[in-house]
Amino acid sequence: MRQIFVRAIGGVALAALVLGGAAACKQDEGGTEGGSASKVCDLKIGFFGALSGGDAGLVTPGKQAADLAVKQYNAEHADCKVSIQAYDSQGKPELAGGLATSAVGDAKVVGIVGPAFSGESETANPIFQQAGLPVITQSATRPSLADNGWAIFHRGVGNDFSQGPAAAAYIKSINAAKVFVVDDQSAYGAGLADEVKKALGATVVASDKATDNQQDFSAIVTKVTSSGATALFYGGYTEEASPFLKQLRAGGYKGTFVGGDGIYDANMLSVTGNADVEGAVATCPCAPATTAKGTFVQDFKAEFNAEPGVYADVAYDLTKIYLEAIGEGKSSRADIQAFLKSYNKAGSATGVTYKWDDKGELDPAQVRVWSYIAKNGAWAPDKEIPKA
């Protein structure tokens, strides 16, 4: 019942935000009128995803990287700058619609990096599609996102069709005879878990489903321990994965805990605690950002005094694609959409060749999935999982 109120009040708050934002934008425009006639300046790239809340750890490094890319661009184009407009969805589909509408309503926003998660993409992308505002997601991996006929949709990473079998290949590589699969019933989590189940076949002895915001996992823990499974795959995000893993350990489960990129963030480590998270495995269709090519890692460290986190390199390259378009004088959403459709270049940080097919997917040959293992309170890159 309260969630209805949450939405209602959230809506009011959003309306206020949108109005406030719109007012601010008007001022911006007023200040820049009379600039160069041919070049449109002060364009914005939207960054859409969970910048606060339990899942922010997956998204904030990308936001930092996007800021970095823009900062570098502006240093060279001081006369005609670009800015990042943040849309903090908290990863919640119910907030995504309002934010998408406000992004669409801001004519200066010509492209979106994000939405970061699959669930929010399902709410936001139809709105972007209607407005012809192109999006490139750095981390929404649910395969069906590409099946909606959204011309504006581009995925800068591999989807769960690549991540799922890779996660399954990883589980096979550790010789787990009995595997338990749990998902959080989200677009992302359920999609990924289904792929893992398909690829593992009969070694999956049982499966169960968690719910959003679940706190008490005692029933699932009981099932897991009595199933005798030696590996568990969790399709979902840190918010539930962390307490679930801790309760599994408290309940006596000694096997391996494997998750997708939804748990590949710093919160999974700090909230769960070193003792319980040690040995947990996350797969990710992302090469370690710290092994990124070019000067990205140095630049990122110099700027933020920290190692680049998950998807930072991807978000950096995607932001740079937009900047490249803007630098070439593309200033309308339609121009930038056309630019993306014919794009075919390797990213400077990831080395991945960004060339999208009709559905907005990358060439599967470009997709590489890595495994990461929690060791001493950090995600240590393990290996690139070989394609099955």
Place this chain on the structure above:
Amino acid sequence: MNELINGFPVLTVTGLTQGAIYALVALGYTLVYGVLRLINFAHSDVFMIGTFGAIWTWSAFGFDANSPRPSVGGALGLIALAIVVAAILCGIFAMLVEVTAYRPLRARNAPPLAFLITAIGASFVLSEGMAAFTNRRQFGVPAMLPTDPLFSIGSWQVTPLQLTTIAVAILMMVALDWFVQRTKFGRGIRAVAQDANTAALMGVNKNRVILLVFLIGGLMAGVAAVLSDMKAASTRFNVGFLIGLKAFAAAVLGGIGNLRGAALGGILLGLAENYGSAVFGTNFRDFIGFLVLILLLMFRPTGLLGESLGRARA
């Protein structure tokens, strides 16, 4: 079904543990309803504040999610301290809710709907306030008690945490029952619940009794918050919502306004959820909890033990 049979001992013990937590939270709903005929929606968020109170207490002693487990004696001391801090914190916030959200309305004889709206409003102020204060982050709970079973009888095993949770919950409920049934203040509470006007004619200060009731509900929620922290292993600003809903359901299940009913309702709900999850899958957990509630209310509209602090016996 196999899962229910194989896992029955564990499901029962963990269900009782969760049920004990529901029961403690349910007491706050039922007490306030008993004297004010009001559903205090902000109670779930008072509980949420308690979950942070415990974490802050532990972090003041240098314990976070990465800390090694303290000795058993140290853990019991830290738990006791967290319980005291969280209970006091929750008690204070519960009283603040009463004084700022409800008392001014009572003074103006506001209609029941106005109370409902301020109740929801107070709930938001607390949860969104905490959201802003903590940046919506999730916080891990430091490891306290050892996780190995303390003792086992056949396939029935009880861990230190489960024993602590159930023992503390029983202790709190017995103490509350004694307080309400046997002390003068308790008699004052029951008097206001049964007939507020006559209670005033006996010299009972209604506002003071109401404040006391919020304080007690807050104390119980604070204790529950510490126990829940240790069980769930993490907290964030929105943890109150679901547990509050369950505890409220437990209160209705037992007969809203009835203290022993709230305890019984909490435990039954905890067990029903666990058994139901084992048979139908955990995604049906909440569904089953509320199905039990609806079915029971169809046959016993006033809940298992009937309504009110003694009123139903009239």
Place this chain on the structure above:
Amino acid sequence: MLLEVDNITLLYGRIQALHGITVHVNEGEIVALIGANGAGKTTTMRAVSGVRAIASGRIRFNGVDITRMRADLRVIQGICQSPEGRGVFPGMTVRENLEMGAYTRKDTGNIAKDMDHVLDLFPRLRERFKQAGGTLSGGEQQMLAVGRALMSRPKLLLLDEPSMGLAPMLIQQIFEIITEINQRDGTTILLVEQNAQQALSRAHRAYVLETGSIVKEGTGQELLHDPAVKDAYLGVA
């Protein structure tokens, strides 16, 4: 004067129930208020005990102005009302109900003695000592309400229709107890009654209320023999 009610008015929303009532009660007296249904007797009692705020006028008790005092604090001053319709706490035992009467008392040592005294006055209550108030008969509840009011050792006892719903034999008994409380314990009593015959014959003084105003006052005996009162309230032609 123990109680002075000076020209009070009282409103229920827009309905004015009292139009300037002036009543006084001296220490040691039994004073009766009589009048038809809806005259404002209960309302006057509520104004004195403080469960309803008055719109204008003053109330003094024992030399203290209590006009704006909360009801529960007036109990501490020594005013105790046995409300109309009894107001027994249904979920409490007879014992607990009686203890509620002594809620504000600090002299806890004497409470047991007073409870014994009340149980001597109402032996029926002693038999039902552990029974829930809500399961007592109407008459038993009436006794409990009066007994409970006595437990506060009031200086002024307000009794609103103590004989309501009682069998004739019990009515006689309850009035005897009222007289006994007054004579033996020296408790001052303000009494509202439909049973005007009994009330006037027991009261030292009495007031007659009509639609929120006092229309007559005098000693009990005077009013008992007043033709107009006889006509209207004593049911003798």
